[in-house]
Amino acid sequence: MPARNYLSRDTAAAALVWSAAVVVAALFVWLTGDIVWRGAAYLTWDFLTAAPQDAGRAGGIGPILVSTLLLLAVCLAVALPLGLGTALLLAEFTVEDTAFARAVRRSLDILAGIPSIVFGLFGYVFFVQVLGLGFSILAGGLTLACMVLPLLIRACEAGLRAVPHEYRQACAALGLSRGAALRRVLLPAAVPGLLAGAVLGVGRALAETAALIYTSGYVDRLPSSLLDSGRALSIHIFDLSMNVPGGDRLAYGAALVLMLLLLIINATSAWLSRRWSQGRIVSV
Amino acid sequence: MISSSPSILSPSRSDALLRATLRGCAAVAGLILVFIFLFLLSAAWPVLREAGPWRFVTDAAWHPAEGLYQLLPMVAGTLYCAAGALLLAVPLGVLSAVFLRFYAPRPLAVVYRRLVELLAGIPSVVYGFWGLVVLVPLIAAWQAPGTSLLAGVWVLALMILPTVALTADAALGAVPRDTLRAAAALGLGRWSTVWRIALPAARAGVLAGVVLAAGRALGETMAVLMVTGNVVAVPDSVFAPLRTLAANIALEMAYAMDLHRAALFVSGLVLAGLVAGLMLLAARLSGESAHASA
Numbered sequence: 014m015p016a017r018n019y020l021s022r023d024t025a026a027a028a029l030v031w032s033a034a035v036v037v038a039a040l041f042v043w044l045t046g047d048i049v050w051r052g053a054a055y056l057t058w059d060f061l062t063a064a065p066q067d068a069g070r071a072g073g074i075g076p077i078l079v080s081t082l083l084l085l086a087v088c089l090a091v092a093l094p095l096g097l098g099t100a101l102l103l104a105e106f107t108v109e110d111t112a113f114a115r116a117v118r119r120s121l122d123i124l125a126g127i128p129s130i131v132f133g134l135f136g137y138v139f140f141v142q143v144l145g146l147g148f149s150i151l152a153g154g155l156t157l158a159c160m161v162l163p164l165l166i167r168a169c170e171a172g173l174r175a176v177p178h179e180y181r182q183a184c185a186a187l188g189l190s191r192g193a194a195l196r197r198v199l200l201p202a203a204v205p206g207l208l209a210g211a212v213l214g215v216g217r218a219l220a221e222t223a224a225l226i227y228t229s230g231y232v233d234r235l236p237s238s239l240l241d242s243g244r245a246l247s248i249h250i251f252d253l254s255m256n257v258p259g260g261d262r263l264a265y266g267a268a269l270v271l272m273l274l275l276l277i278i279n280a281t282s283a284w285l286s287r288r289w290s291q292g293r294i295v296s297v
Numbered sequence: 298m299i300s301s302s303p304s305i306l307s308p309s310r311s312d313a314l315l316r317a318t319l320r321g322c323a324a325v326a327g328l329i330l331v332f333i334f335l336f337l338l339s340a341a342w343p344v345l346r347e348a349g350p351w352r353f354v355t356d357a358a359w360h361p362a363e364g365l366y367q368l369l370p371m372v373a374g375t376l377y378c379a380a381g382a383l384l385l386a387v388p389l390g391v392l393s394a395v396f397l398r399f400y401a402p403r404p405l406a407v408v409y410r411r412l413v414e415l416l417a418g419i420p421s422v423v424y425g426f427w428g429l430v431v432l433v434p435l436i437a438a439w440q441a442p443g444t445s446l447l448a449g450v451w452v453l454a455l456m457i458l459p460t461v462a463l464t465a466d467a468a469l470g471a472v473p474r475d476t477l478r479a480a481a482a483l484g485l486g487r488w489s490t491v492w493r494i495a496l497p498a499a500r501a502g503v504l505a506g507v508v509l510a511a512g513r514a515l516g517e518t519m520a521v522l523m524v525t526g527n528v529v530a531v532p533d534s535v536f537a538p539l540r541t542l543a544a545n546i547a548l549e550m551a552y553a554m555d556l557h558r559a560a561l562f563v564s565g566l567v568l569a570g571l572v573a574g575l576m577l578l579a580a581r582l583s584g585e586s587a588h589a590s591a
Contacts, residue, residue: 098322128516220420
């Protein structure tokens with residue numbers, strides 16, 4: 014009797030687990046299928062390059078893609094050096110768990126969870142008003158940089174920690190200064206991991222909407238400088254679907270473009286970190 | 298870690314400079330959080346001084362233009378949405394992880410894991426857009442107006458499900474092989490192994506993932522704003538519209554002036570405080586799990 018009980022309970026549990034998996038897969042197919050199905054028609058060169066007309070009901074997303082790229086460029090240009098520097102200090106220069114390193118880590122842990130709208134508020138007060146940048150790509154990019162920094166640092170730290178310890182001992186034995194050891198040996202060895210982190214950061218920044226509304230603004234013209242307001246792709250989707258009656262059709266096109274961009278970015282990051290972990294196995 | 302002492306093995310001056318530069322980077326990175334709280338507080342200060350913190354819970358309603366700052370309906374909206382999303386996403390996410398680790402044949406597990414990772418990479422505005430054009434009309438056909446707690450919960454649950462599933466998957470993967478072999482040797486069935494051995498062993502990691510997901514659910518702005526109708530009221534059914542704290546900020550910052558604007562910064566502070574607490578909890582939990590597996 015108990016044996017049979019176990020058996021039937023096992024079967025019921027298996028059914029439960031499988032049906033949960035099927036539900037998740039079905040929801041996923043529903044969502045992506047809908048976006049791909051209705052957005053595919055807009056995946057043309059014209060749509061990608063033309064300027065939006067009639068508040069986005071017609072035309073394309075050319076200037077919006079340019080603004081998005083500029084936002085990402087500003088974000089990376091600031092976050093990458095700062096993140097790499099912090100990761101280097103945390104992974105290579107902190108011999109023990111000093112109070113300073115602990116405090117920085119703790120602060121970054123919390124920063125990683127701060128909601129993006131709060132970053133938006135901060136960016137609005139600090140970059141837009143206090144630093145006087147106005148609604149601009151520069152202000153938006155700097156806000157994004159604050160947001161992706163924890164992610165970037167964690168990835169860079171992981172990349173550096175994955176470099177075999179023998180490399181450092183060999184450098185020390187050769188009498189290399191730490192700066193030279195970093196430049197010549199450790200950084201090159203950690204490059205795939207660092208790249209994977211950077212790409213991940215780009216993905217996070219690209220997906221962001223709330224932090225940008227009150228920092229980089231809504232203007233959908235082609236920006237002429239970094240101090241111009243520019244509309245990110247995600248904000249374009251938001252605006253088309255919420256504020257523009259009849260904007261849904263083209264919002265599908267923009268949503269598909271955004272999803273494809275993120276897909277490429279995330280796949281690149283995954284590929285880089287896989288390649289790097291394979292390389293590690295060989296070199297150890 | 299370069300473990301040699303700088304005074305003996307690297308006497309170079311450039312190293313001292315490098316070290317100072319890196320310390321500067323780390324200090325800036327660490328100070329961002331302090332800056333965020335300082336600037337939010339300074340922007341919120343006018344209303345905190347004028348009205349005091351208690352007005353935000355005792356006022357009759359949220360009419361900031363008339364000096365009424367009741368935040369509780371939006372706190373309730375935020376908590377309802379997040380709780381509902383967790384109620385759906387935690388069982389589905391944990392079961393997905395169990396499926397990945399214990400039930401799926403290997404090739405299927407590879408495909409399924411990739412699928413969940415893809416789901417994690419979809420931006421929130423796309424979730425919101427899909428909710429708005431697909432879910433809301435569907436719910437409206439059943440019970441007007443469609444933009445509702447239910448739509449918010451549904452969209453949020455989909456958004457946080459990958460977080461729960463992927464962290465639970467990692468936590469289950471960290472359960473020592475020997476433990477599972479011992480369970481098999483004792484003749485435990487697959488489900489008993491999962492329920493009595495693997496999940497309890499992975500508890501801390503799974504919980505940390507749930508707390509992370511909760512933080513994301515509380516702070517999510519755009520997806521929720523797009524599907525919940527944004528009426529300031531405590532929802533009395535799953536079909537009633539509501540407004541969350543984050544959505545309130547995004548909606549009203551565009552035209553808010555003076556004290557009204559300051560009041561929005563207060564809601565930003567409340568939100569940041571809530572989530573910061575959760576993040577500390579998650580860090581502590583995952584720290585525990587690291588100790589447990591070491």
